[in-house]
Amino acid sequence: MNWRAVVAIFTYEMKRFFRTLFQSLISPVISTVLYFIVFGAAIGSRITQIDGVSYGAFIVPGLIMLSILTQSISNASFGIYFPKFSGTIYEYLSAPVSALEMVLGFVGAAAAKSILIGLVILATSAFFVPVVILHPFWMILFLLLTAITFSLFGFIIGLWADGFEKLQIIPLLVITPLTFLGGSFYSIHVLPEFWQNVSLFNPVVYLISGFRWSFYEISDVSLSVSLGMTFVFLCICLTAVAWIFRTGYRLKS
Amino acid sequence: MTSIIQIQNLSKTYNTGFHALKDISLDIKRGEIFALLGPNGAGKTTLISVICGIVNKSSGAVLVDGHDNVTDFRATRKMIGLVPQELHLSFFETVWDTIKFSRKLFGKPDDDAYLEKILQQLSLLDKKHSKIGTLSGGMKRRVLIAKALSHEPTVLFLDEPTAGVDVELRKDMWNVVRGLRDNGVTIILTTHYIEEAEEMADRVGVISKGAMILVEDKTALMKKMGQKKLTLTLEKPLVALPKKLAKFNLQLLNNGSEISYAYDVSKGKPDIAGLLADVQAAKIGYSDIHTAQNSLEDIFMGLVKQ
Numbered sequence: 001m002n003w004r005a006v007v008a009i010f011t012y013e014m015k016r017f018f019r020t021l022f023q024s025l026i027s028p029v030i031s032t033v034l035y036f037i038v039f040g041a042a043i044g045s046r047i048t049q050i051d052g053v054s055y056g057a058f059i060v061p062g063l064i065m066l067s068i069l070t071q072s073i074s075n076a077s078f079g080i081y082f083p084k085f086s087g088t089i090y091e092y093l094s095a096p097v098s099a100l101e102m103v104l105g106f107v108g109a110a111a112a113k114s115i116l117i118g119l120v121i122l123a124t125s126a127f128f129v130p131v132v133i134l135h136p137f138w139m140i141l142f143l144l145l146t147a148i149t150f151s152l153f154g155f156i157i158g159l160w161a162d163g164f165e166k167l168q169i170i171p172l173l174v175i176t177p178l179t180f181l182g183g184s185f186y187s188i189h190v191l192p193e194f195w196q197n198v199s200l201f202n203p204v205v206y207l208i209s210g211f212r213w214s215f216y217e218i219s220d221v222s223l224s225v226s227l228g229m230t231f232v233f234l235c236i237c238l239t240a241v242a243w244i245f246r247t248g249y250r251l252k253s
Numbered sequence: 254m255t256s257i258i259q260i261q262n263l264s265k266t267y268n269t270g271f272h273a274l275k276d277i278s279l280d281i282k283r284g285e286i287f288a289l290l291g292p293n294g295a296g297k298t299t300l301i302s303v304i305c306g307i308v309n310k311s312s313g314a315v316l317v318d319g320h321d322n323v324t325d326f327r328a329t330r331k332m333i334g335l336v337p338q339e340l341h342l343s344f345f346e347t348v349w350d351t352i353k354f355s356r357k358l359f360g361k362p363d364d365d366a367y368l369e370k371i372l373q374q375l376s377l378l379d380k381k382h383s384k385i386g387t388l389s390g391g392m393k394r395r396v397l398i399a400k401a402l403s404h405e406p407t408v409l410f411l412d413e414p415t416a417g418v419d420v421e422l423r424k425d426m427w428n429v430v431r432g433l434r435d436n437g438v439t440i441i442l443t444t445h446y447i448e449e450a451e452e453m454a455d456r457v458g459v460i461s462k463g464a465m466i467l468v469e470d471k472t473a474l475m476k477k478m479g480q481k482k483l484t485l486t487l488e489k490p491l492v493a494l495p496k497k498l499a500k501f502n503l504q505l506l507n508n509g510s511e512i513s514y515a516y517d518v519s520k521g522k523p524d525i526a527g528l529l530a531d532v533q534a535a536k537i538g539y540s541d542i543h544t545a546q547n548s549l550e551d552i553f554m555g556l557v558k559q
């Protein structure tokens with residue numbers, strides 16, 4: 001293993017994040033505050049409680065997941081797209097760096113960034129609502145798995161994209177709707193049965209459900225199903241990335 | 254083993270169906286400067302890209318110091334430094350950060366003294382902490398060279414290093430290249446400027462439309478360059494050359510309206526005065542006289558046109 005290269009890529013990607021630390025963190029913090037004002041105060045005053053948890057506290061895990069998903073994808077997709085776009089990818093390809101090492105560097109950095117942002121949102125939330133984390137270990141595990149899985153997914157998008165529009169389109173058309181419809185702001189049990197069944201096809205439901213369980217022990221689906229599905233998505237993304245590197249798809253002509 | 258790079262029956266067809274490299278076999282000798290010459294689109298960059306691992310080959314093999322460049326890519330890539338044709342750099346980084354990054358990417362431990370020496374040689378030391386985006390084109394080219402040298406490669410590829418580069422940098426660069434060669438680094442450079450090959454190379458390879466059409470020692474090529482030609486434009490066409498002129502190596506051209514005298518400056522002084530005297534004595538009138546050198550360019554153009 002060329003660990004020096006892994007560390008170099010990871011550090012390089014993180015440096016970009018820290019160079020713009022203020023912008024990187026201020027926007028998720030502001031949107032979290034806005035969500036609390038809009039959903040927590042306006043809607044929360046009518047809903048008050050879901051499964052015994054105040055509405056404001058209920059949406060915290062969903063808000064964090066929402067950020068983790070969008071941040072992981074945008075960080076990772078941009079991270080690999082940019083060297084492709086600027087041409088500097090030549091150096092990674094001509095260096096003694098394996099596919100695995102590249103993934104560790106790029107995806108590791110994207111996941112680390114989104115986890116940092118997730119933790120900042122968690123801290124921000126604690127100012128507004130009483131947040132409890134009943135199962136910190138599971139909370140961290142879900143955070144890690146989700147961040148890694150969606151960073152891998154973002155990496156794939158970044159490899160596939162040959163223009164800035166393509167970089168935006170998947171997050172916009174697929175991820176945002178799936179997240180909003182995935183129970184970030186409600187329990188899917190409040191939906192009519194038909195839509196509850198439709199929701200079960202939404203992978204994000206499992207992520208949010210498991211994550212919320214680690215906070216409050218309330219969930220839409222059982223913990224083991226959540227965990228199992230999260231691993232399934234992780235494996236799908238890993239397989240796709242492995243295939244991409246084996247064929248050189250969109251990286252090498 | 255004297256060959257550092259062995260290219261065996263290498264072919265490349267791009268996804269577009271374009272056949273960019275056609276069955277190329279070539280050995281690069283350890284420690285030589287090899288110039289790869291060819292017009293735009295000949296396949297020079299493609300060949301380098303396949304060797305360096307940026308483009309997948311379609312068939313054939315590339316061995317670097319005996320290691321296959323696909324199955325044993327770590328060994329081969331560690332030896333190779335690449336200066337790409339385009340100025341592919343991240344503009345927000347400083348010169349120092351980018352060369353330190355390059356060295357790490359190649360798995361080498363920090364060695365700031367060595368990196369500073371490279372910057373010094375490339376006259377980049379005062380730009381050490383400048384952002385790359387603020388540098389001129391020539392300076393950016395130097396940064397690319399510094400990046401390629403950062404991991405102490407034993408083989409250096411320079412893809413059109415002097416395209417759009419000022420005279421000063423060209424001189425600097427040749428000094429660096431000579432210094433590297435003196436330290437045993439093998440250098441492969443591509444160019445479509447013949448002077449560049451003439452000035453630097455030990456051997457020259459000519460590539461055209463994806464095929465290697467000639468590989469030769471530069472001195473052998475230069476010999477051909479020693480050939481010169483003197484042409485007399487005659488007032489009246491001749492049917493045949495008079496016997497008197499037989500001792501000169503002459504040809505009658507253009508339906509007898511031109512006499513052409515071929516001579517080799519490397520083989521001593523030509524007897525031009527004697528020729529002209531004999532022509533006059535034979536009562537052959539001429540209206541014009543001119544000489545031409547058979548340059549590498551001519552050889553090259555002749556080859557590429559075929």
Ligand SMILES: Nc1ncnc2c1ncn2[C@@H]1O[C@H](COP(=O)(O)OP(=O)(O)O)[C@@H](O)[C@H]1O
Pocket residue numbers: 253267268269271273291292293294295296297298299300
């Ligand atoms: N990625 C690619 N896909 C398809 N064709 C390509 C690609 N890269 C280069 N080519 C074609 O291959 C030929 C050789 O290109 P190149 O190796 O860059 O030539 P050179 O460096 O000698 O100018 C050109 O005709 C070019 O259009």
Ligand SMILES: [Mg+2]
Pocket residue numbers: 297298299338412413
């Ligand atoms: Mg080229």
